[in-house]
Amino acid sequence: MIHPTCFKHLGCICKQEVDKMEKVVREILEAKEIRSKERQKFAELGDISLSLTLNIPGVPKSNYQIKLFFSECLSDLKRFLLSHRIIIEEKREIIRPDAAGDFYLVPVSGNEISAATIKEIAELYEKEHSLGRLLDVDITDEKGNPVSSGKAKKCYFCNEHPAVFCMRRQTHKYGEMRTVIEKDISRFLQERRKIRVCKDLSAFALKALLHEVSLSPKPGLVDRFSNGSHSDMDFSTFLNSSAVLSVYFKEIAEYGYSYSSANIKDALPKLRQIGLQMEEDMYCETCGVNTHKGAIFLLGFSLFVSANQIKNRNFSYDSFVNQIKELNGSLVENELGKKLYSSKKTHGEECFEKFGDKGKGIRGEIQSGLPCVFNHAIPVLSSHFDKMDAVKDAIIHEGLKQTLLVLIAHNYDSNILYRKGEKVLNELQDISQQAFTLFGTQYFNSKYQDLLDYCNENRISPGGSADLLAVAFFTYMVNKKYNWKVFNTN
Amino acid sequence: MTPKFKAQAGTFESSDIMILIEPLEKDSGRKVDISSTVILQFEEDIKKTINQVLDRLQVEGLHLIAKDKGALTQTIEARVETAVKRSLGIQEGTM
Numbered sequence: 001m002i003h004p005t006c007f008k009h010l011g012c013i014c015k016q017e018v019d020k021m022e023k024v025v026r027e028i029l030e031a032k033e034i035r036s037k038e039r040q041k042f043a044e045l046g047d048i049s050l051s052l053t054l055n056i057p058g059v060p061k062s063n064y065q066i067k068l069f070f071s072e073c074l075s076d077l078k079r080f081l082l083s084h085r086i087i088i089e090e091k092r093e094i095i096r097p098d099a100a101g102d103f104y105l106v107p108v109s110g111n112e113i114s115a116a117t118i119k120e121i122a123e124l125y126e127k128e129h130s131l132g133r134l135l136d137v138d139i140t141d142e143k144g145n146p147v148s149s150g151k152a153k154k155c156y157f158c159n160e161h162p163a164v165f166c167m168r169r170q171t172h173k174y175g176e177m178r179t180v181i182e183k184d185i186s187r188f189l190q191e192r193r194k195i196r197v198c199k200d201l202s203a204f205a206l207k208a209l210l211h212e213v214s215l216s217p218k219p220g221l222v223d224r225f226s227n228g229s230h231s232d233m234d235f236s237t238f239l240n241s242s243a244v245l246s247v248y249f250k251e252i253a254e255y256g257y258s259y260s261s262a263n264i265k266d267a268l269p270k271l272r273q274i275g276l277q278m279e280e281d282m283y284c285e286t287c288g289v290n291t292h293k294g295a296i297f298l299l300g301f302s303l304f305v306s307a308n309q310i311k312n313r314n315f316s317y318d319s320f321v322n323q324i325k326e327l328n329g330s331l332v333e334n335e336l337g338k339k340l341y342s343s344k345k346t347h348g349e350e351c352f353e354k355f356g357d358k359g360k361g362i363r364g365e366i367q368s369g370l371p372c373v374f375n376h377a378i379p380v381l382s383s384h385f386d387k388m389d390a391v392k393d394a395i396i397h398e399g400l401k402q403t404l405l406v407l408i409a410h411n412y413d414s415n416i417l418y419r420k421g422e423k424v425l426n427e428l429q430d431i432s433q434q435a436f437t438l439f440g441t442q443y444f445n446s447k448y449q450d451l452l453d454y455c456n457e458n459r460i461s462p463g464g465s466a467d468l469l470a471v472a473f474f475t476y477m478v479n480k481k482y483n484w485k486v487f488n489t490n
Numbered sequence: 491m492t493p494k495f496k497a498q499a500g501t502f503e504s505s506d507i508m509i510l511i512e513p514l515e516k517d518s519g520r521k522v523d524i525s526s527t528v529i530l531q532f533e534e535d536i537k538k539t540i541n542q543v544l545d546r547l548q549v550e551g552l553h554l555i556a557k558d559k560g561a562l563t564q565t566i567e568a569r570v571e572t573a574v575k576r577s578l579g580i581q582e583g584t585m
Contacts, residue, residue: 029506029568036501053503136504146502152527164560167505168528 024059027099038094038105043144047107048115050088050122052077053136054101055156056181057167058174061101069185070102072192073135080125086118115141119149126153131188133163134181156181194257197310200481202249205299206242208474209292212466213238215400219408219432220455221466229461233289241291244281248274252300256307264327267304275300294362294467301327301366302471306478313484317378320475321369328366351414358422361414362464370471376406377472378479385476402439404469405451408432413464424458492516492551493577500561500569507536507561509573512553519550526558539563543570552577 035051042049052074056066074095081088086108093106108118122137129135133156139147152162157172157180166172213235216223227234252274259267278296283289305323309315351359365372384399409432416425431454435447455461493513500508514521524536536558543566544554554570561569575581 025564026568029500029565029572032501032503032506033499036503055504138503164504164527165531168532168560168562170562 024099028059028061031098031100031103034098035100035103035105039140040144042105042107043140043142045107046111046142047089048111048118048142049105049107049140050081050086050118051106051136051138051140052104053138055134055136055163056101057172057177061099062097065182065185065189067097067102068189069131070104072189073129073131074104076129077125077137080128081121084121084124086113086121111142115139115147119147123149123151131184134185194254194311197482198250198253198257198307201253201303201307201310201478202246204474204477205249205303206246207477208299208470209242209245209295210239211396211400211473212470213242215397215404215469217452218404218466219451220459220461221463229455229459233286233291237286237289238291240285241282244285245278245292245296247281248278249299249303252303253307256304257311259304259308264308264323265329268327271300271304292467294464295470297362298366298467298471299474302474302478306475306482310478310482315478315482315484317374317475317479317483321374324366325369328363330367347418348414351418355414355417355422358412359414359417361412361417362467365411365468370468372407372411372465372468373472373475376410377403377468378476380406381472381476385480400469400473401448402436403472404465405432405436405439405448407465407468407472408462409436411462411465411468413462415464416460416462420458420460424460428454428458428460428462491547491549491578493549493574494579495577497573497576499573499576502557502559504559505561505565506559507566507569508557509569510555510557511573511577512555513577514551514553516551520544521553522556523554524556524558526556526560528558528560532558535563536566539566540570543567544574547571547574549574549578 039049039051052070054061054066054070054073056062062070078088078090087110088106089109090106093104096103096105119139122139126132126135126137133153141147152164155161155163155166155171157177158166161171213222214224216225218226218228220229222228222230222233222235222238224235252271255267255270255274261267275296278300279293282292282296301324302320305320305327306315309319309323345353348361348363351361353359357364360367380403381399384395384402388395409429411429413425416428428451431447431451435444435451438444438447493511496510496512498508498510500506502508520541522537522540524533524540526532526536536556540554540556544552554573556566556570558566572581
């Protein structure tokens, strides 16, 4: 063995290095004895105990990644035991990483279940776990004896001989084994991260829809207490529609997370398929009423893009905007400029024909990178929610209300333009801007009431701004948890 | 030297070995009993390792029981040495 930093004895078999290895081995053996004593202590009290350890060849026995893996496996194990009605005494548990690696030991409550039965369940856990052969769940009975099933586990690497023979013979090289193990653990942790991220993102998307519709009172929009300017839908319609859409959020997030083609536009056909399916389900649920078409479009892209960026650990508002733009390209030219549906024009298409640039609607907003969301809505959300830890209805309510106002004030909503004309849209934007400016003052409530009245009198529903509110809130929640600059480790 | 106390070293974990030492009457030599999960392949190996350590430490008059779960030679050497030292009263951890 040549010590790489030993200049004095260049090329010698360095005694220091040998001594160091012996010390490491001694420490591992000592650690194992201390573990054994802890098992005996539980046995002396008449308790069966259960431990979790990892089979990691070579040294060090643990590192950052192995620790993460261990703690994932430990959570799985606890859930597994509880599901099989094995009750552990968590108050007396020992979690103690030592020279021999990560170590968990806990007494099992009561002695109604025999140590042999517990061993069988522990083995089932190892068997069902994708990396079960790296895990050792050992049972020590109430007399302090290890409980053995007598079954020999196959070697993790060759899958041919019993593991104990390969270990004893040192058949496989430590370096090679560690490379394989570390790769497998890394893959396992990546898969876990994917599940966690996609779960988070789909929950954020549903939260965004539910909090948007629950914000009350809202100008012209459906809320908890009023149908606003609508006669064909109410609060329940929105809840039901949100429920059917939520089924697809995870699918889109998973697609985004797994998407790896260099050209992001290749994702569009599949995204459109999911989107069209969502629209069908929405119409089916609402008996033909459009509650969420805009939200499907916006949240769909946002889910895909944020999942993809979190996967690559580069989510930020800037990169999000860039990717949304890249994904959509020239939406206005490509979609509003030509007829997509032969039977009839959509309102958006007609509006573009009539008003030109001002009538680009949501496609224009997306093509220019959602300026309403990022320049106007996000800063307002930040000012309300950045320091919020616990979710309180009143705080959410205030924050979303002010954000909706800034959105209505800046959004050139093609739906209002199409139905009511430019003058009404401009008046609506003016009143909203005034209310926004007065937010937090004593004059606010009466100005907000003016806005509600104006929408009621003119039968206006700023649904486009409501969609933007949902997507802004969604993006805000994603950024708060997953912005890579702030939360590098997530 | 002859052991004075009953002593043990090691654990029942896999890749480890449990060594138990009991003092015997003077001049009764060594008695070594081995059980192992790899007995068929490694019985001679384990016996040789244990005897080498006992020779090196010059101990006689003992009954050594080894319960092996695939420990490496290096581990067996360390565990036997510790058990002997404990039985001689020169290392902590006597039973």
